[in-house]
Amino acid sequence: MSVYSILPLPSGPTPSDTIIHRYKSLRLLALQTDPRNFGSTYEQELMRTPEVWRGRIVSRSPWPDRENITFVAALPSAESGGTNGGQMVDILEDETREWVGMVGVLAPNHEGVDKNAILSFLERDKEMMDIKEKLHLVVCTTVHPDHRGRGVGKRLMEYAVKWIEDRCKALGEEGVAVLAVRMTNTNAIGLYESVGFKFWGTEKDSTVGSGEMAYRWMYRHVV
Numbered sequence: 001m002s003v004y005s006i007l008p009l010p011s012g013p014t015p016s017d018t019i020i021h022r023y024k025s026l027r028l029l030a031l032q033t034d035p036r037n038f039g040s041t042y043e044q045e046l047m048r049t050p051e052v053w054r055g056r057i058v059s060r061s062p063w064p065d066r067e068n069i070t071f072v073a074a075l076p077s078a079e080s081g082g083t084n085g086g087q088m089v090d091i092l093e094d095e096t097r098e099w100v101g102m103v104g105v106l107a108p109n110h111e112g113v114d115k116n117a118i119l120s121f122l123e124r125d126k127e128m129m130d131i132k133e134k135l136h137l138v139v140c141t142t143v144h145p146d147h148r149g150r151g152v153g154k155r156l157m158e159y160a161v162k163w164i165e166d167r168c169k170a171l172g173e174e175g176v177a178v179l180a181v182r183m184t185n186t187n188a189i190g191l192y193e194s195v196g197f198k199f200w201g202t203e204k205d206s207t208v209g210s211g212e213m214a215y216r217w218m219y220r221h222v223v
């Protein structure tokens, strides 16, 4: 059995400062260790106000219309060695339980999802246009370098996809997960393919940029 617990961050309006700090630290670490793999930079993110970090965690709408989720992978407590027991928030705030990975999902009703921007270079793809209002954007996938290759990324992705599935079924809607990945990021492409994602359309239509920084969109029909 995996030692890693996969936990959702609380969606309420007041996540604790500890949770916000831990979320921010893991995101900044990812941008430092793998700067080429993400759209934003460490320097940009470092300038974000506490309200911006808080806004990435909270949801304005309750389930099932909730517009975002972040899952984190946490290690057992170094002190107790245990993985079970305790309230979710207590576990998330327990700094003896290191966070070693995360993934986020922005649902179609999230104001940060600029569907027109996503679609602007895929407009020749009719299938994509038809499911414009169903796009769930998977973001910020990362696993701490010391914990890679142990299935953490795959479990995080499985939780993200299941969340999309449950949300869409509860709303009685179709759902599609999409994400952007650098063409050079073979580890991440392997991860996404291992959980059923495919590249969207032709390379010409769905590639943005060129050289090392070129990225492509991947998708998976969930419901």
Ligand SMILES: CC(C)(COP(=O)(O)OP(=O)(O)OC[C@H]1O[C@@H](n2cnc3c(N)ncnc32)[C@H](O)[C@@H]1OP(=O)(O)O)[C@@H](O)C(=O)NCCC(=O)NCCS
Residues within 6 Å of the ligand: 030, 034, 037, 038, 140, 141, 142, 143, 144, 147, 148, 149, 150, 151, 152, 153, 154, 155, 180, 181, 182, 185, 186, 187, 188, 189, 190, 191, 192, 194
């Ligand atoms: C991409 C990343 C999240 C993968 O996390 P991980 O926990 O190491 O992945 P897993 O151990 O769950 O591997 C799942 C699958 O991904 C693929 N994969 C992951 N790492 C790989 C590697 N080094 N080489 C080849 N395939 C790899 C494999 O298909 C693997 O399945 P398998 O073990 O059954 O062969 C991790 O490498 C990472 O954080 N990279 C830096 C940040 C990043 O690039 N994020 C993605 C932004 S789009």
